[in-house]
Amino acid sequence: MSLPPDSQNDDSSTTDALAQTRRTRTVRVGDRGCYDVATINAILDEAPVCHVGFVDGNLDSPDGPVPVVIPTVPWRVGNELLIHGASSSRMIRRLQSGGDACITVSLIDGWVLARSAFHHSVNYRSVVLFGRPRLIDDESEKRAALDALVEKIEPGRAAKVRAPNAQEMKATAVLAFPISEASAKVRSGPPKDDPEDMAHPVWAGVVPLALVAGPPIEDHA
Amino acid sequence: MSLPPDSQNDDSSTTDALAQTRRTRTVRVGDRGCYDVATINAILDEAPVCHVGFVDGNLDSPDGPVPVVIPTVPWRVGNELLIHGASSSRMIRRLQSGGDACITVSLIDGWVLARSAFHHSVNYRSVVLFGRPRLIDDESEKRAALDALVEKIEPGRAAKVRAPNAQEMKATAVLAFPISEASAKVRSGPPKDDPEDMAHPVWAGVVPLALVAGPPIEDHA
Numbered sequence: 529m530s531l532p533p534d535s536q537n538d539d540s541s542t543t544d545a546l547a548q549t550r551r552t553r554t555v556r557v558g559d560r561g562c563y564d565v566a567t568i569n570a571i572l573d574e575a576p577v578c579h580v581g582f583v584d585g586n587l588d589s590p591d592g593p594v595p596v597v598i599p600t601v602p603w604r605v606g607n608e609l610l611i612h613g614a615s616s617s618r619m620i621r622r623l624q625s626g627g628d629a630c631i632t633v634s635l636i637d638g639w640v641l642a643r644s645a646f647h648h649s650v651n652y653r654s655v656v657l658f659g660r661p662r663l664i665d666d667e668s669e670k671r672a673a674l675d676a677l678v679e680k681i682e683p684g685r686a687a688k689v690r691a692p693n694a695q696e697m698k699a700t701a702v703l704a705f706p707i708s709e710a711s712a713k714v715r716s717g718p719p720k721d722d723p724e725d726m727a728h729p730v731w732a733g734v735v736p737l738a739l740v741a742g743p744p745i746e747d748h749a
Numbered sequence: 750m751s752l753p754p755d756s757q758n759d760d761s762s763t764t765d766a767l768a769q770t771r772r773t774r775t776v777r778v779g780d781r782g783c784y785d786v787a788t789i790n791a792i793l794d795e796a797p798v799c800h801v802g803f804v805d806g807n808l809d810s811p812d813g814p815v816p817v818v819i820p821t822v823p824w825r826v827g828n829e830l831l832i833h834g835a836s837s838s839r840m841i842r843r844l845q846s847g848g849d850a851c852i853t854v855s856l857i858d859g860w861v862l863a864r865s866a867f868h869h870s871v872n873y874r875s876v877v878l879f880g881r882p883r884l885i886d887d888e889s890e891k892r893a894a895l896d897a898l899v900e901k902i903e904p905g906r907a908a909k910v911r912a913p914n915a916q917e918m919k920a921t922a923v924l925a926f927p928i929s930e931a932s933a934k935v936r937s938g939p940p941k942d943d944p945e946d947m948a949h950p951v952w953a954g955v956v957p958l959a960l961v962a963g964p965p966i967e968d969h970a
Contacts (some may be wrong), residue, residue: 551808551815576857576871576958579800581818587772592848593814594772597802599855599875627813634820636797636960639902644911645895646921648902650797654820674866681860681869688951690865700867718968726970730909733967737797739857742957747939749947 551658552711562712571655571712572609573680575633576739578602580611582622582629596622602633603680608704609657610664610673615701623661623703631657631705638736642719643728649715651734657710661703673702772879773932783933792876792933793830794901796854797960799823801832803843803850817843823854824901829925830878831885831894836922844882844924852878852926860956863940864949870936872955878931882924894923 546552546563553561562568572578577599587594598619600611609631613620623629633655640649664670675686692700719732767773767784774782783789793799801819808815819840821832830852834841844850854876861870885891896907913921940953 551817576860577855577873579802579818579820579853579855581800581802581816581851583804583814583816585813589849592806593804594849594879595802595804595816595818595851596772597800597816597818597851597853597877599800599853599873601871628810628815630802630816630818632800632818632820634798634800638963639797641903641906642910644913644917645899645907646913646917648899648910650822652798652820656818658815678866678869682862685862685951686866689863689869690946690949690951692865692867696865696867718966725911728911730906730911731965731967732970733965735965736963737960738963739958740961742959744952744954744956745939746952746954749953 546708546710548711549658549709552656552709562714563710564712565707567714568655568707568710568712569604571633571635571653572602572604572707574635575602578609578611578631578633580619580623580629580631582619583627584618584622585625601677601680602631603677604707605673605676605704607707609707610677610702610704612674612677612700612702615699620701620703624663626660628658628660629705635739636737637716638734640715640719640734641732643721643725643730643732647719647721649719651716651736653712653714655710655712657705657707659705659709661705664702664704667697670697670702673704674700767929767931769932770879770930773877773930781934781936783935784931785933786928788935789876789928789931789933790825792854792856792874793823793825793928795856796823799830799832799852799854801840801844801850801852803840804848805839805843806846822898822901823852824898825928826894826897826925828928830928831898831923831925832882833895833898833921833923836920841922841924845884847881849879849881850926856960857958858937859958861936861940862953862956864942864946864951864953868940868942868946870940872937872957874933874935876931876933878926878928880926880930882926885923885925888918891918891923894925895921
């Protein structure tokens with residue numbers, strides 16, 4: 529599910545690490561923060577889904593603002609993370625209304641079964657990104673962006689499918705978030721039990737998990 | 750990854766459908782909203798990860814409140830969705846500070862490859878839940894809750910691992926969200942192309958995706 533090689537995603541021109549901000553700096557001891565651009569981009573490219581968090585002022589209660597988290601497919605073009613949706617959708621409208629969003633991607637790599645309940649964990653790779661989007665409204669940029677989404681699903685496919693018509697282009701909004709305020713976290717490897725638990729008589733280790741494609745199911749016209 | 754059968758998760762005592770609220774009501778034509786409790790619970794039980802959205806007032810900017818979306822493992826006990834974390838973590842502290850949270854779970858079931866770019870889609874099952882948590886601070890309830898988390902990872906495991914000690918119990922906070930204001934969305938099946946595109950010469954159908962466990966990797970003491 530990686531993006532096809534092309535000049536837009538040639539990472540050689542990007543900086544090596546993003547600057548930390550007060551929102552992306554990891555504050556707890558033992559946190560697994562990482563600001564390496566290549567690591568962040570690889571996680572974003574592999575993810576079939578991201579979770580977009582925004583504040584919906586229309587839902588605010590006397591107790592304060594209400595967050596909304598919506599899943600959608602992310603894809604990367606260069607130094608931006610793109611999402612799309614119906615132009616009329618709540619998510620698209622709210623994201624353009626000025627506030628910050630938080631987009632989080634999580635790839636689950638395995639259950640970590642420790643000898644102690646406390647040290648059970650998950651192997652994962654995640655990215656948390658803050659920012660606000662720009663609307664891609666230039667016609668040719670928007671078409672190229674939507675092509676890149678189809679290419680993420682199946683490299684080489686964009687040239688083969690029926691391209692969006694004018695009505696479909698109008699009904700679809702594409703938003704681009706800068707990949708500039710983001711951090712990755714990665715946990716991998718075996719459980720980390722306390723020394724005094726190592727002889728506890730229970731199976732310990734990792735059960736790998738991966739999102740695996742099954743045999744394609746053709747739709748017969 | 751379903752929870753073990755036990756009386757706490759006997760759904761026969763739950764209502765059949767949750768009431769819609771202005772936050773969970775789907776507003777767009779064609780949305781796939783579902784309020785069926787059994788459907789919602791099944792999605793929550795299968796999910797290895799959820800995305801917890803909350804507003805972090807400490808990060809607020811002149812442009813308004815800032816949402817934060819954090820991945821964590823959810824598990825269900827009866828009519829509540831539980832999460833846990835370090836008692837000192839930002840997420841746990843903010844979630845207890847009074848505001849609403851939004852917890853979203855997404856299971857990805859496949860890429861939907863249509864004949865037109867526009868009708869490409871994803872087969873998925875998702876739940877969006879709004880609410881605020883209660884802290885589980887009763888000692889025996891908290892131990893049972895943490896056992897249920899281990900049981901989600903591997904049924905039968907809770908009795909075999911070294912149980913949490915007093916220090917670990919203190920360091921861990923368990924929060925329970927009512928599964929009362931929630932909705933599910935499900936998309937399944939083949940692409941839905943427009944009739945005039947059905948003869949377009951490109952493969953169309955579904956590439957199933959599933960989170961699959963690989964051979965366990967034992968950690969040798």
